[in-house]
Amino acid sequence: MKYCPNRDFLYLEPRDPVAHFKFDAHVARVFPDMIQRSVPGYAEIISLVGVLVAQYVQPKTFCYDLGCSLGAASLSIAQHIKQPGCRIVAVDSSTAMLKRCKEIIRDTRPNVPVDLLCADILNVEIRHASAVVLNFTLQFIERPHRVELLKHIYDGLSPGGILILSEKITFSDQRQAERFTRLHDAFKKAEGYSDLEISQKRTALEKVLFPESIEQHLGRLRLVGFSSCDVWFQCLNFMSILAMK
Numbered sequence: 001m002k003y004c005p006n007r008d009f010l011y012l013e014p015r016d017p018v019a020h021f022k023f024d025a026h027v028a029r030v031f032p033d034m035i036q037r038s039v040p041g042y043a044e045i046i047s048l049v050g051v052l053v054a055q056y057v058q059p060k061t062f063c064y065d066l067g068c069s070l071g072a073a074s075l076s077i078a079q080h081i082k083q084p085g086c087r088i089v090a091v092d093s094s095t096a097m098l099k100r101c102k103e104i105i106r107d108t109r110p111n112v113p114v115d116l117l118c119a120d121i122l123n124v125e126i127r128h129a130s131a132v133v134l135n136f137t138l139q140f141i142e143r144p145h146r147v148e149l150l151k152h153i154y155d156g157l158s159p160g161g162i163l164i165l166s167e168k169i170t171f172s173d174q175r176q177a178e179r180f181t182r183l184h185d186a187f188k189k190a191e192g193y194s195d196l197e198i199s200q201k202r203t204a205l206e207k208v209l210f211p212e213s214i215e216q217h218l219g220r221l222r223l224v225g226f227s228s229c230d231v232w233f234q235c236l237n238f239m240s241i242l243a244m245k
């Protein structure tokens with residue numbers, strides 16, 4: 001295959017041992033290719049995040065993109081919202097990801113101001129928000145902290161505000177879980193990843209990405225107070241929920 005500097009070849013060669021996955025400079029360089037070829041429906045989710053947020057955003061409020069990576073969701077929001085006086089706050093704890101995000105935002109020059117914040121999302125103040133996006137980020141937060149984070153988000157949202165929560169999911173039925181894992185592997189193979197790449201990446205993610213079922217996500221969102229929670233997107237073992245305050 002032709003040399004392509006931004007293509008994800010990170011797990012092409014055998015690694016022993018396979019270290020835990022980190023959002024470092026290597027990942028930041030190939031991230032758009034990696035996520036596009038690993039998450040079925042990612043591009044559709046990104047473009048629709050902006051469309052959905054635009055329906056609910058209120059003038060002079062903040063939109064938070066928590067675990068923003070290279071800012072794809074922030075840019076989609078900036079492209080779609082028309083309400084005056086809004087700001088987007090894009091947060092990530094990885095300096096490497098945020099450095100690349102800063103370059104992309106600078107080159108894209110969005111119409112809505114995007115404030116970048118290098119911080120742990122568990123410690124970020126959420127205030128006067130009409131939309132919060134957790135696009136494939138909650139899965140990296142240790143389970144015991146998930147309720148407190150969602151409660152914190154709920155408290156920071158204005159009435160009528162929304163949370164968009166996208167996650168890799170698992171299934172309580174073991175056979176269904178195995179079926180979707182197989183189908184997801186088939187997706188990644190069709191995207192050009194080898195068996196070795198798929199298996200090494202799985203090992204790398206095993207101790208840092210903890211997926212839950214749709215029922216667990218919906219139950220927790222209702223527990224913290226969200227009044228309506230709908231799955232608006234699912235593709236294989238990936239889904240997105242729209243939750244309203």
Ligand SMILES: C[S@@+](CC[C@H](N)C(=O)[O-])C[C@H]1O[C@@H](n2cnc3c(N)ncnc32)[C@H](O)[C@@H]1O
Pocket residue numbers: 023035066067068069070071072073091092093094097119120121122134135136137140141
């Ligand atoms: C799968 S990526 C998110 C993709 C991104 N939202 C998008 O739509 O392209 C997960 C991101 O969450 C960030 N992250 C993980 N845990 C975090 C935490 N506790 N605080 C802030 N960022 C975190 C990682 O650095 C990484 O950039």
